[in-house]
Amino acid sequence: MKSPKCCKYLLIALILALSFFNLSARATEYPDKPIRLIIAYAPGGATDAVGRLFAKGMSEVLGQPLVVENRGGGGTLMGTESVRRAPSDGYTLLYGTNALVITPLLHDEKTYDPVKDFDPVGLTTVQSLGLFISPKLGIKSVKELIAYAHINPGKVNFASSSNGSAQHLTGEAFKTQAKIDIVHVPYKGAGPAMIDLLAGRVDMMFTSLVGSMENVASGRLILLATTGSTRTSATPSIPTVAESGLPGFEAYTWQGILAPKGTPAPVIARLNGALIDAANNEDIKAILNAQGMELKTSTPKGFKERLAADTDLYKQLLAGALNQK
Numbered sequence: 001m002k003s004p005k006c007c008k009y010l011l012i013a014l015i016l017a018l019s020f021f022n023l024s025a026r027a028t029e030y031p032d033k034p035i036r037l038i039i040a041y042a043p044g045g046a047t048d049a050v051g052r053l054f055a056k057g058m059s060e061v062l063g064q065p066l067v068v069e070n071r072g073g074g075g076t077l078m079g080t081e082s083v084r085r086a087p088s089d090g091y092t093l094l095y096g097t098n099a100l101v102i103t104p105l106l107h108d109e110k111t112y113d114p115v116k117d118f119d120p121v122g123l124t125t126v127q128s129l130g131l132f133i134s135p136k137l138g139i140k141s142v143k144e145l146i147a148y149a150h151i152n153p154g155k156v157n158f159a160s161s162s163n164g165s166a167q168h169l170t171g172e173a174f175k176t177q178a179k180i181d182i183v184h185v186p187y188k189g190a191g192p193a194m195i196d197l198l199a200g201r202v203d204m205m206f207t208s209l210v211g212s213m214e215n216v217a218s219g220r221l222i223l224l225a226t227t228g229s230t231r232t233s234a235t236p237s238i239p240t241v242a243e244s245g246l247p248g249f250e251a252y253t254w255q256g257i258l259a260p261k262g263t264p265a266p267v268i269a270r271l272n273g274a275l276i277d278a279a280n281n282e283d284i285k286a287i288l289n290a291q292g293m294e295l296k297t298s299t300p301k302g303f304k305e306r307l308a309a310d311t312d313l314y315k316q317l318l319a320g321a322l323n324q325k
Helices: 004-029 046-062 077-084 099-105 142-151 166-178 190-199 213-217 265-279 282-290 300-323
Strands: 035-039 066-070 092-097 118-128 130-133 157-160 183-186 204-207 222-226 252-260 293-295
Touching: 035 046, 035 077, 046 066, 046 092, 046 118, 046 252, 046 265, 046 282, 077 092, 077 099, 077 252, 092 099, 099 166, 099 300, 118 265, 118 300, 142 222, 157 166, 157 190, 166 183, 166 204, 166 300, 190 204, 213 222, 252 265, 252 300, 265 282, 265 300, 282 293
Parallel strands: 035 066, 035 092, 157 183, 157 204
Antiparallel strands: 092 252, 118 252, 118 293, 130 204, 130 222
């Protein structure tokens, strides 16, 4: 006759086995209902546009719709937190950007940890920024810009969508590497910053190529360079910052998909496969290439490593920016 203690252990083992079986079965059947894709930005911007492209492409692969919900606010904090708190069943996902890493670094109170509180699905795109300047400066190259800033310390300013944004930190990296004194002017969004750049009230801005090239074509802005290691497919005649005056300079923004921590590994693998299949869609490739965005899908592990590396990088850049105030 088995002892009560032995029976207890057998019961626990049975419960664990059934739980594992149920989890595996659910993962195999996944998805069997629509998936929510939270974009922590207002509708209409570059992130929203690309997120919707991938939502459509992945829906076709998964056989269930990815329903986009825009939840802007709090510098992406509102939408990001809603996903962090969501059930880890694969039915609520986050379409994130560099802001996922930057935002918690800007708050004195603890918010979330981008590495520990999410399970990455994979990167979708990587994008070079453009270095746009006002024609009023009369400058035609990065070398001229750096030389002008050297002899006019504190006279040149650069706009960004907000303190701590990728635009701001790219400007700080440029300032540090070029050893120049340029002044940061933060705005409440990229739209107002661009309006003032077009009006000549600010001198320069690192920002997305998406939506900016019409102003270059009309002569209202000058695109001096792009920030990647290579020229973009959308602007092949425009040099990189690195090749036109500042060797080694490189800055990107990225976009990718994440799930709440604890999402089953088979579900993450299914989503990653759908993401990669969507990225191979020729229509999506053509749209992104035309906008200067590089398809850069990754494994969940590769995305997690980027989150950790970016956390260290942005901590350094923010510390440098704060020390100069």
